[in-house]
Amino acid sequence: MNMSDFLSLENLTLAYTKGTAVVEGLHLGVAEGELVSLLGPSGCGKTTTMRAIAGLLVPRAGTVHLAGQDITHLPANKRDIGLVFQSYALFPHLSTFENVAFGLRMRRVGKDELAHRVMEALRTVGLADFAERLPAQLSGGQQQRVALARAFVIRPRLLLLDEPLSNLDAKLRLEMRAELRRIQRELGITMLYVTHDQGEALALSDRIVIMRLGKIEQMGTPEEVYAKPKTSFVAQFMGWDNLYPLETIAGVVGLPASAGYTHASWRPEAVLTGSGNLQGRVLARTYQGQSVEYLLESPFGSVKAVVAVEQAQWHEGQTLNFALPAEKAALLKG
């Protein structure tokens, strides 16, 4: 265990009753004040991991430490960990004020301090005027903010968010994303953010943990996982759409057949068009405003290329020269 980690998961193995393990041998450390995303497709174990940290699921094996304390078997209500659910999970029978006040009442906070802290939390999320409304009288975005205020008003040691934006429409999602980042900075709170949306993870996180089938596939800063994927899975998740087995492509583009690597990949923007030693026939041309996306058919597989709209002179059925620059390739394992 790394002593500097605020939250530390050691060899965590999680399973639902009698089932096979959903998460196996997970190691993860989160520093204080850090915002870390757990990113992965549904079924990768990210929500299950979060439930174990919250204390809603007892691990089959392994430990959870928070601020140096072993909390593996501490009940959820004694952990001081805030939770925001995908479904918001507001209490339907309580007003906005009482929803936010719930955790403080459980902590027997005095009347004046309670009112002060609840209203301050509601102001932070911009809902001070909605204190008396019931959840059913709020919009999705407002409910989301109440859920957030309810979670951070207790000054949790850690805030866990499970796909908090996935039930909002696209515009609101972008707004709330910025809002979340602002609140996290303002409160200096340590956050673990579960999502399947790589755009969200890239925009929000200090660090991204990409999970697959209950294991960590890769972790790093958004720049690292975006620019330097280590496996095919991460590459595809981060938009490295041109993925080929190394033995097929190495000779074609002049890559050294390095030991240990199995695949090579290029982002669609990295494909050079109009010149080069490779030839492809245009299968599809998709106009995207600023750019045009081409789907090319080549001897070693299909190639996706994004071309600035001024240079996008080819049409479906035409053949063009292109190149996959060796220096822009990501070499991948597995």
Next chain:
Amino acid sequence: MRESRFPIVMLGMALLFLVGPFVVVFISAFSGDRTLAFPPSSFSLQWFAKVLTVEAFQASFVTSMWLGVLSTLLALLMGIPVAYALARYQVPGAEVIRVILTSPLILPALVVGLALLRYFVLIGNNSISFGLLIGHTALLLPYAVRVVSASLANLSRDIEDAAHSLGANRLQTFFRVVLPNIRGGVAAAGVLAFITSFNQVPVSLFLTGPGVSTLPIQMLLYMEYTYDPTIAALSTLLILFSILFVLLTERLLGISKYV
């Protein structure tokens, strides 16, 4: 428009079958005749007055009331935790428990009554009141479990997890979050259970005895010996009582969506 007339005729028939007997009872209650006949040849309120003077009715009404209230409370007290456990925990043999709990709804009440008679009177040496209370509670338990289960099914688990993460223990979560949100279902179960107990004949028939009887049993006995409109008057009062009871709870708690 020939084809559209058929459903209307059927609807009329259905209403006639449902409401007709009540209309007959209702009108007979105001009869001025000495025996039960329809239509009555004259009208009076004398049978309502008589209902109030029959001692057997007074005593058994009191019995039926406390029996209904107590057995309903007991059934809810046991039924709510049972429904909660079945809904939230992976109880071993949950299906078997569910079948056993619903069996009194399927088995003929006479059989249940006989079984309970053997259980309480022949095996144990219990008082009649105690036997009645336990018998009715057992009979009402399935109603309580079923109706409460239905309203629990609409309550998301996340809400309880949220309360838990905010510092509420299991008990606080149940009383502060679960119970307020299934209030309507609990009230509906209570109303249904009380009415079932209050109207119960077959089970009570086996479990009543010397000195302790319920109102429906007394009505049956009365009818065996006396054929006057008193029973019609009493029935009318009971129907009005039931309607009032249901309307009141519907107004206060909006229970109709649970039953």
